[in-house]
Amino acid sequence: MAKISPVAAKYIIHSTIFIEGVVDRPDVIGAIFGQTEGLLGNDLELRELQRSGRIGRIEVNVTTSSGKTQGEIIIPSSLDKTETAIVAAALEIIQRIGPCNAKIEVKRIEDVRTSKRQFVIERAKALLKELTETTLPDSQELADEVAQSVRMMEVVEYGRENLAAGPAIDESEEIILVEGRADVLNLLKHGFKNIIAFNGTSIPQTIKDLTRKKTVTLFVDGDRGGDLIIRELLSTADIDFVCKAPDGKEVEEITKKEVHKALRGRITAEQAKMELKIDNDGALKEEPVSLRQSLHRSSTIPSRNELRNNGGTNGTKVNTNQYPPRPLPPRQPQAQISGREKKLTPEEKKIFKETMDDLFGTRGACIFDPHLTVLGKVPLSELNTTLKSLNGGIHAIVLDGVVEQELAYLAEKLSITYVIGTGSKVKEAVKVNIITDELLV
Numbered sequence: 001m002a003k004i005s006p007v008a009a010k011y012i013i014h015s016t017i018f019i020e021g022v023v024d025r026p027d028v029i030g031a032i033f034g035q036t037e038g039l040l041g042n043d044l045e046l047r048e049l050q051r052s053g054r055i056g057r058i059e060v061n062v063t064t065s066s067g068k069t070q071g072e073i074i075i076p077s078s079l080d081k082t083e084t085a086i087v088a089a090a091l092e093i094i095q096r097i098g099p100c101n102a103k104i105e106v107k108r109i110e111d112v113r114t115s116k117r118q119f120v121i122e123r124a125k126a127l128l129k130e131l132t133e134t135t136l137p138d139s140q141e142l143a144d145e146v147a148q149s150v151r152m153m154e155v156v157e158y159g160r161e162n163l164a165a166g167p168a169i170d171e172s173e174e175i176i177l178v179e180g181r182a183d184v185l186n187l188l189k190h191g192f193k194n195i196i197a198f199n200g201t202s203i204p205q206t207i208k209d210l211t212r213k214k215t216v217t218l219f220v221d222g223d224r225g226g227d228l229i230i231r232e233l234l235s236t237a238d239i240d241f242v243c244k245a246p247d248g249k250e251v252e253e254i255t256k257k258e259v260h261k262a263l264r265g266r267i268t269a270e271q272a273k274m275e276l277k278i279d280n281d282g283a284l285k286e287e288p289v290s291l292r293q294s295l296h297r298s299s300t301i302p303s304r305n306e307l308r309n310n311g312g313t314n315g316t317k318v319n320t321n322q323y324p325p326r327p328l329p330p331r332q333p334q335a336q337i338s339g340r341e342k343k344l345t346p347e348e349k350k351i352f353k354e355t356m357d358d359l360f361g362t363r364g365a366c367i368f369d370p371h372l373t374v375l376g377k378v379p380l381s382e383l384n385t386t387l388k389s390l391n392g393g394i395h396a397i398v399l400d401g402v403v404e405q406e407l408a409y410l411a412e413k414l415s416i417t418y419v420i421g422t423g424s425k426v427k428e429a430v431k432v433n434i435i436t437d438e439l440l441v
Helices: 025-036 046-051 081-091 112-134 139-153 181-189 205-213 224-236 256-264 269-276 346-359 380-390 405-413
Strands: 011-019 059-065 068-077 100-111 156-158 163-165 174-178 195-197 215-220 241-244 364-368 374-379 396-399 418-421 433-436
Touching: 011 059, 011 081, 025 046, 025 059, 025 081, 068 081, 081 100, 100 112, 163 181, 174 181, 174 205, 181 195, 215 224, 215 256, 224 241, 224 269, 241 256, 241 269, 269 364, 346 364, 346 396, 346 418, 364 380, 374 380, 380 396, 380 405, 405 418
Parallel strands: 174 195, 174 215, 215 241, 396 418, 418 433
Antiparallel strands: 011 068, 011 100, 059 068, 156 163, 163 195, 364 374, 364 396
């Protein structure tokens, strides 16, 4: 008898056998060949199929217990699936083996190729994982790694205090002031070279000297510690602009996009003092109101096409003069528009005039209650939202900007008496006194 090669087998027939008596393995094999002979025709004769190698060696495993025999029959096949199914079904016609009654039941036909295919898939996964872990990185990964190492090497020690800084501090007219070495490394990674750290809240003399000679943007973390640093540096150094990382984030961990967004939203030192309610010595003038943290707002200035893309490997210096402070609104003489015809009292005129002068150039607004107490100061971009959240109890608004029609409608809805601005674009009459600063003289 020929033995079919395991490699050539496509299917394996698995069947069980139950015999009511004691028989041996040769008896079972003989019954299979004898009782299927001539049943399926010459093409599917088991002896011929086995002789030609299309049916493999028939394996019979039986055990005897309590006068009965049971076990399994395994037949490998290289026939197609239809012929294999016919041969499998033919086994179940065997009802006697020797003098004993028998029953054969085909449990399943196993597709050997499926098992092999699954083995191939699992092995391929293991090989791919090994290849990924041990192979060399691609060209972009290599470039990024080299660029990162170069930027790390670009950190220099500056001044007598050996402060961590970028290589372009001396040649730059504008510099970015950050808290620590990790902040310097992160900004270097994103292409900024005109940066220097002041290392803590005790301001080194080198920093004080630099702030007198250069335009300085203070860049701090987006937490309360950042506010404390702003207060300290505004009172001890000549800071020009202030910006903060997003809420709850540190400068050392923010992305390139977040860096550019924060720098576009920088504000002047004077506006920072007003919004944090501190005097020139860094002391609180009054308890800050909890309206909004304007230093964390998104910039209202649109992105400029001329902003350079400096986050690559060229290491080009990025200057903060890409991010000019917010433009001042034009002063527009305009007559008073009034819906209630209520005149300002001398006290109101004095307070509103002083407030307008303080707000000049800040793009901010002050909100007053009927007792002429300041409820809060907010940027113009958040004024409408803040008014809606207060929902009443407002006597007047003084803003460093032009009064728009939308603001006039909102003021009328909230029963606000006065809206004072640098000009007015209100075309439709409203029941609110709209006053331009020329009328406060």
